[in-house]
Amino acid sequence: DSGVTQTPKHLITATGQRVTLRCSPRSGDLSVYWYQQSLDQGLQFLIQYYNGEERAKGNILERFSAQQFPDLHSELNLSSLELGDSALYFCASSPGPWYEQYFGPGTRLTVT
Amino acid sequence: GIQVEQSPPDLILQEGANSTLRCNFSDSVNNLQWFHQNPWGQLINLFYIPSGTKQNGRLSATTVATERYSLLYISSSQTTDSGVYFCAVVNNNDMRFGAGTRLTVKP
Numbered sequence: 001d002s003g004v005t006q007t008p009k010h011l012i013t014a015t016g017q018r019v020t021l022r023c024s025p026r027s028g029d030l031s032v033y034w035y036q037q038s039l040d041q042g043l044q045f046l047i048q049y050y051n052g053e054e055r056a057k058g059n060i061l062e063r064f065s066a067q068q069f070p071d072l073h074s075e076l077n078l079s080s081l082e083l084g085d086s087a088l089y090f091c092a093s094s095p096g097p098w099y100e101q102y103f104g105p106g107t108r109l110t111v112t
Numbered sequence: 113g114i115q116v117e118q119s120p121p122d123l124i125l126q127e128g129a130n131s132t133l134r135c136n137f138s139d140s141v142n143n144l145q146w147f148h149q150n151p152w153g154q155l156i157n158l159f160y161i162p163s164g165t166k167q168n169g170r171l172s173a174t175t176v177a178t179e180r181y182s183l184l185y186i187s188s189s190q191t192t193d194s195g196v197y198f199c200a201v202v203n204n205n206d207m208r209f210g211a212g213t214r215l216t217v218k219p
Contacts, residue, residue: 042211105153
């Protein structure tokens with residue numbers, strides 16, 4: 001157990017809908033990261049937050065957004081969902097930006 | 113952006129054998145991590161190793177940053193070592209993963 005929690009574990013929704021994925025970092029970690037793993041694109045970095053502020057952006061679509069709250073948990077919002085958004089979404093945390101990261105169990109999103 | 117290449121893409125071993133997995137990267141990196149993704153999809157942190165050598169039980173890793181590669185050694189492999197091994201590098205405030213090495217250890 002990495003200490004990073006993610007909810008829900010599975011999510012099935014329809015095209016055009018909006019979903020929110022939630023992540024709680026390990027105790028004491030200030031940085032939170034979001035990643036997408038799909039069969040065709042592999043593992044991709046989406047976005048990083050540090051102590052509530054956005055620190056780095058990767059291949060995150062404009063339809064996707066994230067935030068980190070004062071209690072350090074983070075949410076990833078995916079809107080106008082398309083079939084191609086079906087993937088495993090991971091959250092990770094670390095004490096600071098780009099320190100050693102620990103991954104949560106992931107949320108499997110299926111868009112039908 | 114930085115390119116990350118892992119080799120071999122697939123590896124099949126008999127239990128007890130040793131193996132070496134390689135990760136090449138095309139530019140300087142701020143840090144490098146090795147992960148194991150088990151058959152249930154969980155990503156497990158193996159090493160945080162921007163340079164030098166580290167060991168943890170049957171696993172060890174070496175990163176030669178000046179030559180832009182890292183190696184992961186697995187000795188006396190066990191069936192529980194099966195899964196996909198990823199290296200990930202940080203460069204220019206971005207993290208990139210290799211495509212992974214799929215390891216199958218047969219009893």
